[in-house]
Amino acid sequence: MRTLKELFSQDEIEVIQKRVEELRKSELSYRGISEQISREFDVKLSKAMVLRWCKARTTRLTRQSE
Known part of the structure; x- marks a missing residue:
């Protein structure tokens, strides 16, 4: 299983981030x-990283609506 550091491109990370948002x-x-x-991407992603990505998304959305 790969880690985030082992991913090949920013595009691949963005695809995973979008999937995290959908699942949340x-x-x-x-x-x-x-x-x-x-299971889907064969990437080890910690619960803490998922939390950070979800919180960052919420923060971005809140700032855009101000």
Whole structure:
């Protein structure tokens, strides 16, 4: 299983981030998202990283609406 550091491009990371957002919208837990990403992309993604990405997305959306 690969880690985020081993991914080849920013595009690949963005695809994974978008999938994380989709899974969170479906109300999957952070741990569940981490496990799903591992299965789909063969990438080890910690629960903490999932949380950071989801929080960063929320912050971006809040700033855009101001």
